[in-house]
Amino acid sequence: MTKSFRQSDFEAYLDEALPPEQMARIEKALRKDRKLIEQVTAIQQRRNAGVHSLGEIWRRGRLSCPSREQLGSFLLGALPEEAADYITFHLELVGCRYCQANLSDLESQQAESHEVVQTRRRKYFQSSAGYLRRRE
Numbered sequence: 001m002t003k004s005f006r007q008s009d010f011e012a013y014l015d016e017a018l019p020p021e022q023m024a025r026i027e028k029a030l031r032k033d034r035k036l037i038e039q040v041t042a043i044q045q046r047r048n049a050g051v052h053s054l055g056e057i058w059r060r061g062r063l064s065c066p067s068r069e070q071l072g073s074f075l076l077g078a079l080p081e082e083a084a085d086y087i088t089f090h091l092e093l094v095g096c097r098y099c100q101a102n103l104s105d106l107e108s109q110q111a112e113s114h115e116v117v118q119t120r121r122r123k124y125f126q127s128s129a130g131y132l133r134r135r136e
């Protein structure tokens with residue numbers, strides 16, 4: 001196997017997700033090396049059979065990761081059902097660690113801001129109550 005290519009390069013090649021010069025570099029290498037062709041064919045077959053490595057699923061999942069705004073709306077239950085379903089799928093079945101981390105970060109942020117609002121409200125009531133009492 002040629003040292004200059006990694007498995008992920010071939011996967012990107014099959015997705016046609018590489019810059020043109022790199023696509024050309026791989027194609028050229030493929031023409032010269034039967035071992036490489038076998039390797040890429042194996043990747044292709046595995047893909048067609050629907051067997052993906054976890055890493056592959058993750059990388060593919062990343063491409064369709066919801067935005068941080070979408071995750072925020074998801075937490076607030078403000079997304080249309082279809083979008084919410086997709087995010088649930090993405091988080092639980094795909095198990096995207098990137099989005100899970102993002103989500104728990106947002107969760108703690110929202111919990112925090114909720115607390116801030118509550119505290120502010122409490123302070124407001126306390127002060128106005130104090131104010132009203134003073135006026136009596």
Ligand SMILES: [Zn+2]
Pocket residue numbers: 061062064065066090096097098099100
């Ligand atoms: Zn994700």
